[in-house]
Amino acid sequence: MENLLEIRNLKITTLRGKQSVRLLDKVDLNIAKKRSFGIVGESGCGKSITANAILGLLPYPLRVAEGSIRYDSKAGERELLQLSKKELREVRGQEISMIFQEPMTSLDPIFTVEMQMYEALSFHHPGLARGEMRDRALEMLRRVNIPRPEQTLTSYPHQLSGGQLQRIMIAIALINDPRLLLADEPTTALDVTIQAQILRLMNDLKEQNDTSIIMITHDLGVIAETCEEVAVFYAGQVVEQANVVELFGQTAHPYTLGLLRAVTSLGGESRKLYTIPGIVPPGGQWAQGCRFADRCEKCMEKCRQAMPALTEVVPGHLCRCFLHSEEVEQ
Amino acid sequence: MSIINPKDALLDVRHLQVYFPIKRGLMKRVVGHVHAVEDVSFTVRPREVFALVGESGCGKSTTGSAVLRLIEPTGGEVYFGGENLSALTEEQVRLKRRDMQFIFQNPYASLNPRMNVWKLLSEPLKVHFDLSAGELRERVEEMLSRIGMTPDQLERYPHQFSGGQKQRISIARALITHPSFVVADEPVSALDVSIQAQILNLMMELQQEMELSLVFISHDLNVVRHISNRVGVMYLGSLMETGDTEELYRHPAHPYTQALLSAVPSHDPLHKSQHIMLEGDVPNPANPPSGCPFHTRCGRCTEECRKHKPALREIAPDHLVACHHVE
Numbered sequence: 001m002e003n004l005l006e007i008r009n010l011k012i013t014t015l016r017g018k019q020s021v022r023l024l025d026k027v028d029l030n031i032a033k034k035r036s037f038g039i040v041g042e043s044g045c046g047k048s049i050t051a052n053a054i055l056g057l058l059p060y061p062l063r064v065a066e067g068s069i070r071y072d073s074k075a076g077e078r079e080l081l082q083l084s085k086k087e088l089r090e091v092r093g094q095e096i097s098m099i100f101q102e103p104m105t106s107l108d109p110i111f112t113v114e115m116q117m118y119e120a121l122s123f124h125h126p127g128l129a130r131g132e133m134r135d136r137a138l139e140m141l142r143r144v145n146i147p148r149p150e151q152t153l154t155s156y157p158h159q160l161s162g163g164q165l166q167r168i169m170i171a172i173a174l175i176n177d178p179r180l181l182l183a184d185e186p187t188t189a190l191d192v193t194i195q196a197q198i199l200r201l202m203n204d205l206k207e208q209n210d211t212s213i214i215m216i217t218h219d220l221g222v223i224a225e226t227c228e229e230v231a232v233f234y235a236g237q238v239v240e241q242a243n244v245v246e247l248f249g250q251t252a253h254p255y256t257l258g259l260l261r262a263v264t265s266l267g268g269e270s271r272k273l274y275t276i277p278g279i280v281p282p283g284g285q286w287a288q289g290c291r292f293a294d295r296c297e298k299c300m301e302k303c304r305q306a307m308p309a310l311t312e313v314v315p316g317h318l319c320r321c322f323l324h325s326e327e328v329e330q
Numbered sequence: 331m332s333i334i335n336p337k338d339a340l341l342d343v344r345h346l347q348v349y350f351p352i353k354r355g356l357m358k359r360v361v362g363h364v365h366a367v368e369d370v371s372f373t374v375r376p377r378e379v380f381a382l383v384g385e386s387g388c389g390k391s392t393t394g395s396a397v398l399r400l401i402e403p404t405g406g407e408v409y410f411g412g413e414n415l416s417a418l419t420e421e422q423v424r425l426k427r428r429d430m431q432f433i434f435q436n437p438y439a440s441l442n443p444r445m446n447v448w449k450l451l452s453e454p455l456k457v458h459f460d461l462s463a464g465e466l467r468e469r470v471e472e473m474l475s476r477i478g479m480t481p482d483q484l485e486r487y488p489h490q491f492s493g494g495q496k497q498r499i500s501i502a503r504a505l506i507t508h509p510s511f512v513v514a515d516e517p518v519s520a521l522d523v524s525i526q527a528q529i530l531n532l533m534m535e536l537q538q539e540m541e542l543s544l545v546f547i548s549h550d551l552n553v554v555r556h557i558s559n560r561v562g563v564m565y566l567g568s569l570m571e572t573g574d575t576e577e578l579y580r581h582p583a584h585p586y587t588q589a590l591l592s593a594v595p596s597h598d599p600l601h602k603s604q605h606i607m608l609e610g611d612v613p614n615p616a617n618p619p620s621g622c623p624f625h626t627r628c629g630r631c632t633e634e635c636r637k638h639k640p641a642l643r644e645i646a647p648d649h650l651v652a653c654h655h656v657e
Contacts, residue, residue, distance in 0.1 A: 248599050
């Protein structure tokens, strides 16, 4: 396999009453080796469920209705959606690990940092002696720049600050040298000066370990600072995907343009901020044609009748909009 | 300390202090105090937007609540239109609230789920004014149209609205009594980017139309730059720097303000921000460091900083900085 992870035609549904409602629609993504890939969009666009689907963590009644997620593991190529629970546990935390949005709620409050780090280690390396685990845990804490690591090991989560907890989450996620790290809004709950520390740390670790990162965020600034390739999600679909410089410089989709203008007009000359009217339509209430049509200032007649296909604008830059291609989604 | 004549100010906060007791044990003995707000002074002029900015736990929200006496300050005075709010009884403060209102951060939690829009909006009017049913209806519908909603939505309950709409209702509820002064505590931070811009535009329009003075509390430096005329930067309960917003963003003088502004991610992948990295975390406000509150993380810290807390002093017209090392 050329890529580390290949997502094909992924569809996720949920149940509303007895009705099946689609939340994610035909998503294709390729995550290259040793790259950082950003997924950006507003709440309810399907970013987090995509990451949860990769690790088999979708909560009931959400489920993968269709599609494939192929992963190039150390032991050869695997189809993640067809692994048994036991096989999935071997991949999870060992080869692919995840950092969640809220460090305060993702660590167990009744165990010390030490016990939570040892658990992640011993699960995948059952033979390790306690001394070896301690050495490894201390080394990880030092790598994520925790001051006084010995003391931190015996602390409980409530004794530590949000920034420290997020570093510990990263240390636990990286303790088994994973090849892919899923970071779901890793800095959203943190202050800007701490965010800058954490983002730099993740960049450094990526360089040192050759880990690929999937960064899920609503913040275009975080994307611009950390990612190489970006996919923009809207209403359960990828609407634009490109190299980060291309995406910010040659923005093609009106939604991406709207998001960018909404943030960059802050601090601009005009007192009036640029806004995208309306809200993201929730799953199950998607329009028949282009899902952004109702909020788009460039909406045309055919946008309401047919869904544009995700096509290449220039090599490597994909966009789902009739302004750039006539092609209709089948 | 304030350089404008207090008579010109609508709000004049002097040496505001808020300590929260830490209680331990069976007898709830007071073992210490969290120094949430420490000697904060600032003024807000009529029709001005004054922003309080800082990281979580710096005391900006506590300052906002203490100004309106939603929290009782432990020390200092707050003058509103020349009147000392700290000297009023609770009943007198309650009557004053007609003229000074609060917009909360989380519209999901600050609207009573059992009240429909009509009840939510008419209640403040019933408390503060003696209006006939017709007048009441007129005032509510007028406010509703100002926030871009229609009278047929009056019968709906908060859960039937999106986050952005709920925040519009919160704003309408705060402004329906036509206050001259409003404290808005992180009014857009729970909202998505595209919705955030809609709400900020609405707030700026209403602020102009209704000639409001606004204290805008936020951790988002881009939003603050856009909306405010003057800004105060807080750290660990103290005001570190205040000044005209553009001047302060262009020429930040305090080392903390410089680091804070540099930490904001840039939206251009070709020109990434040059971050000034701060080491470590904000100290515990229950046990604040001696001298300057920022000295534990400051690159320019000297012996003087560890011993003496610097006072705010003027380095340029209307630009005040609390640092020993700024000329």
